[in-house]
Amino acid sequence: MFLPLPAPRRSRRLCPAPFAWLPLAAGLALAFGVAPLAWGQSTAAALPAPALTTPAQSRPGKVNPQPPIDGSSDSPVQLTAREVHSQLNQETQALGDVELRRGGLLLTSDTLRYLQAQRLVMASGQVRLSSGGDMFNGEQAQLLLDSHTGYVTEPTYYFARTAAGGNARRIDFTGPQQLTAYNANYSSCTREADGEPGWELRMDKLDLDFDANEGKATGAVLRFLGVPILALPSMSFPTSDAAKSGWLPPTIDFFDSRGGFGFSVPYYWRFAPNYDLMLTPVLSSRRGTALRSEFRYLQPNDSGRLELHWVPEDRTTDTRRYSVQAEHEGALDNGVRYELAYEDASDDRYWKDFSRLLPSLAPRLLPQQAGVWRSWAVDQGNLSVYARVQDWRVLQDVDTPIEVPYQRAPQIGARLSNVGWQSLRFDLETEANRFTLNDRAAGDTRPQGSRVHALGAVARPYDFGWGWLTPRLAVNAAAYDTDEPMTDGRTRAHRVIPTASIDGGLRFERDSTWFGTRFVQTLEPRLHYLNTPTHGQDALPLFDTAASDFNSLSIYADNEFTGIDRVSDAHQITLGASTRWIEPDTGVERFSLGAAQRFQFRDQKLTADGQASDNHVSDLLVFAAGRLGQDWRTDTTLQYNPDLGRTVRSIISMRYNPAPFHTLAGTYRYSRGLSEQFELGYQWPLFSGKGAQTADGSCQGTLYGVGRVNYSLKDHRTTDSIVGLEYDAGCWIARVVAERVSTGQSEATKRLMIQLELVGLSRLGSNPLQVLKDNIPGYRLLRDDNAAPPSTVNP
Template sequence: MIALALCAWGQACAQPAAPEDTLPLRSSRVLGPTAKSNAKPALVISGAKVTVQADQQAEATDGVELRYGEVLLNADKLNYRIAEDFARAEGQVRINHNGNVFTGPLLQLYVSRFEGEFLTPSFFLAATGGAGKAQVIKFQDSEHLSATDGSYSSCPVVDNREPAWQITARELRLDLAANEGEAEGAVLRFLGVPILAAPSLSFPLSSARKSGWLPPNISLDNRSGFEFGVPYYWNIAPQRDATLTPFVMTKRGVGVDGEFRYLEPGHAGRINVDLLPSDRVFGQSRWALKLNNDGHLGDWRYRLKSERVSDDDYWKDLSRRVESQTPRLLASDFTLNRQRELSWGVIDTYARLQHWQTLQGTDPLAQFDSPYQRSPQIGIRVTTAADEAVLDSFRPWGRKARLEGGLELEYNRFDLPGSARPGQPLGGQRVHALGHVSAPVGGEAWWLIPRLSVNAAAYDLERPQDDGRRRMSRVIPTFSIDHGWVFERDTKLFGRAMRQSLEPRVLYVNTPFRDQTNLPNFDAAGKDFNFDSIYTDNPFSGVDRVSDLHAVSAGATSRWVSAANGEEMLRVGAVQRFLFRDQRITPDGQPVTQRFSDLLLAAAAHLDERWWADSTLEFNPETGRSVRSVVRARYSPGPYRTVSVAYRLARAQSEQVELAWQWPIYGQPVTSRGADSRATCSGAWYSAGRVQYSLRDKRLTDSVAGFEYDAGCWVLRFGLERLSTGRAETNTRFMLQLELVGLSQLGSNALKVLKDNVPGYRRLSSDRSPSSDFLP
């Protein structure tokens, strides 16, 4: 049975006075849960005047409020028939149910089962943050409702004016339990102009997944023309989905993009297929295939990542469909490994296949050497348990020094892809062993790590070297000592309490010379000369080259850390290497005879919450000139206001300046959901972009620049993106995106382009919409 409690404010029907110790009902706008999950909640009616006929009906007027569980109803007049559990509310009716709010002149409702009808109501949906109105809303139950001749928008309601954008539908059905909405005769209008119509469409009521058509993708560039695609999303199962996007390009023709994703127990992956059956410009079919999968097979973990395209010019013509960070070098990589953790260390067993597709093109000056493929790579790596506390410059009391070490045994077969340039040295086989043993010791503020390592390799080549040998081997030992300290003190910087550290570090390395002139080089390359590589024992990555380095690297770093919040406010550092003998094996092939290396300097500052700056400098003491330098600074005084500049120099190679920004340029910025505009003069205009200019070539390189208009419930973005595809070739793309706040984003994905290119960029609608920054 439903308990009926009646109370009145002002005049009321005659009732026995409540005992003094009875707690009175207290008005609250917060609806709490019932005391028992299987018990029906009490129904409470209050008003200025309440009249009750026992077991028949109750009538209330003036400031009426009805509460039942999660239902809160307010009205000017209420008639409630007790036996039928039927309420009729008139006047200024407002009902709040699970955060959804409906207001209108007349409501008829069976309260306990939430079934009824609301005439000409306005509504607010908590799941989407949008509002609308309808001729009639029918409640089937607490989870299902339908609206006739309804409209919906996230724009605020303004008297005698249509919202900037809205969806109208002949009939709208909402299934709150299934998070699903269906609309018949739907039309999307923007500034009064219909821009999208559909006889029937379905959509999710929140960010959860739902099958159906997604907003169209629109792009325009100088190589493919105007492109229009409409994605269809298929929510196959909770752990699987697919997206199919038919598209048309005005210059090239019709095609389709497809994506399939899965997330199974122990396995996850993504498959992308892009197909352009007949490219009118290129003259043949074009395609791209991308595989990204990983998972477990018993104790073994596998990972497959592969990208392949149909032709060498694909990265120029269809660059948006290439994911690789090196668009002319596409990898197919399959790895399989098993790791076993024992009490004394870790055993890692692994196998790998790594192949390449090189997009060479027809210009011989633009072609490049292909890296070698591994067909296959098989190895085992054994490592003792590291004393991490010592390596992190802290040793608990009582910890004793001990020997630590590791051993790697590996077999590789190297070959070249079919797309490699003619004339590259052929491959071969290699077996190598990398081993080391060390005895780290340390205290609370220091460490000392002596280390002895060995790099041994044996080769069997497909073609003899210049000296006629096909088989060869070598063994190269290295001895090093890494020693460092961490000193700290309390101090002040610009009047603020700081903890300053001084961190000197010294690395001694001695590797004897071994002639490697006639040995193959399958995977070794010079490391970038920086603060990290100067503290390593070999200037090469990979296995095939080991430098004859006899040197000591010495440097120090000092940091000022805020005592209040632990944030690093200032950092400066310097390091330099001293050679005890000439270095004959170097990354560029030229012997190094100067005793002192280039001096590396670095600094970073964040002394004010609005300013960030950092720089690095490589200085040659013999010439008195900088070899490389990078200087960056960023100013961010508030939301949606950021400017950054950068200067990069690599002497005799490149010199570049960069400017990036996001900044309001006109109008009053929107600060809340309630802002709305139909006229461009009352919103806010922003500019955002990144421009790179090569001082050496005297031309713009990869750049993007655009404008954004924020009207509160919608945001318009447009701009240009310029990508270099050759010495005298560029791909210029026009971006246009309309974001309907709380609904979707239409057009090209200008938002993602700006976020990827502008340091500190922030989405204008981030405080008004839960939608993803990366939706199309």
């Protein structure tokens, strides 16, 4: 049985659960000790940002963990007891409530002998050694204070850094940073009445060397709910948060509709303080064998990563499959900075078959680009020059093809921003581009060619406290030289388009009370005047231009387009107003509400939808965001068409979060004639053990439901979905998560992830945590740690 040591840190859930994902630095890191730079996610997950150090910063093996026994040699020995008998410079005996202190070491016992010449302590009867929160409880102990060597018999131990412990037949302290345990076990679980914890790691022998950052276990067996689930005759692990080479726990993909059953065992190799490598052999029941590797490096002026995925022969396609991802950025001593980003895949179906290995935002557009730039401080501004080449590897699909973006080869430019005379702000951008198309689809008649452009602006901001005003003059000039004729037959064209605008607003404040709470309420009306003359642009190519989204920011913009090739003509004003409720003591904005609408003084020839318009009144935009009370949050945007008398687009999001790990989030998206979707995300307890342990010491766990479902009301079908369960038993967590991701009109990838998290030891199985965090608004880890690196095991 565990002795009544101080209770470990507990989470905010209903059942006590030690927070135990720090490295096993102060003690039994045991079978799956921690390697902080190792990946620990599913082998298909992306690496976190590297935490490497430069050679000057790293001190391998010198991570200064708390020693098992900290009795500093220069500290005096303090001894108290009910009875103390001493012979000068020979021997001291203490009886009853004995307490010995030296430095950070505290020893208590029933009886104690202290041989002063040898500085030897011999204690018996309810012996307790504590140092830095770590505790050893036993029947007898012997300790040489100067050499920090000795032993404890039949000890029960507890390590504060992992909030876990166990017992052993004997623990020998072989130095200030070394110990050996015999017939030891380790667990973060409270032992049940029959003496069997929820999970337990048993070992014949354990050696810990904190100086070398190494632990070794012999004859280790991992038991879960009384059943052996893993056995290794020998293993090693790190004893601190410093990285250590070794095998990581295996990852098991129990079901993948495209890959079948998958099994992988990563190997982490830290071959220098600022270089590391992950090698992951993968076995798939449908595709055969594969290898994933990731190399990371960090120099004083350079850093980067290279990731490879290699399938020698995919049994489903009888072809070789691969992907490459590389990133590099750095700087020269003269201030020149450079970067490289390269992604490639073997075939067009790779993004469907291996969707987890490609970036999630644009898995079909893989960037291949390199750039260099240099910046200087100029008076009260900044000047930068840059050059870049950019290409795209496009993964096409016969059913849902996408348009191939233009390649820039090269892109050369300069930008200047400066605050000059009378606080005038000057901005200038000039750039030359060569646009070409690779792998142009049949029927693609877009021209290739060159463009030189210049964007200039001068503005004078005024801020009066009670209001602000910014008059601005801008010009967009561009010249084109195309390889193929444009729609009007020309191959060369140029245009210069000026724009004048005035943007201003007022600020009003008052004290208000909302549901019994005091606030400072603001009222901020805003007016934006814009005049851009009409200029024929229909024949010019669209190299890098698209229509802006209509939202609370773009409605006040000078141009309805992003990019250079189009400038919307307008003679208009935009009227809007917003009000905010701000907490007077903290300055936190609790809620905001606003509306805006444009009014044209003349017909428009060029608009964001590409059509001329004689409608002089735009849609009304209404937006709101903030907290409704303590538990509700909303973010809403409505676009109302006055001609139709109805809403044409809306996004309404609500989140209910009354307590940690209690989250319901719903989002409704509507675009008239295009789509209508509802999305529900949740993390909610379904069953609770009422918050405490039972009389026999067992823990009543909590069962959580987690998931996100995206349903198309227009198509009457579920598109993407994640549904799962998490069971928190206090010292272990079980997760079962099913995921469905659409990859086409009638295609989807389905995956089942099962994970067992042994708190204070490791996570086993396939890891769904990144999927849950990326897809469920407000999702929190049941162990809310900042970093939970995986364990390293060297069989």
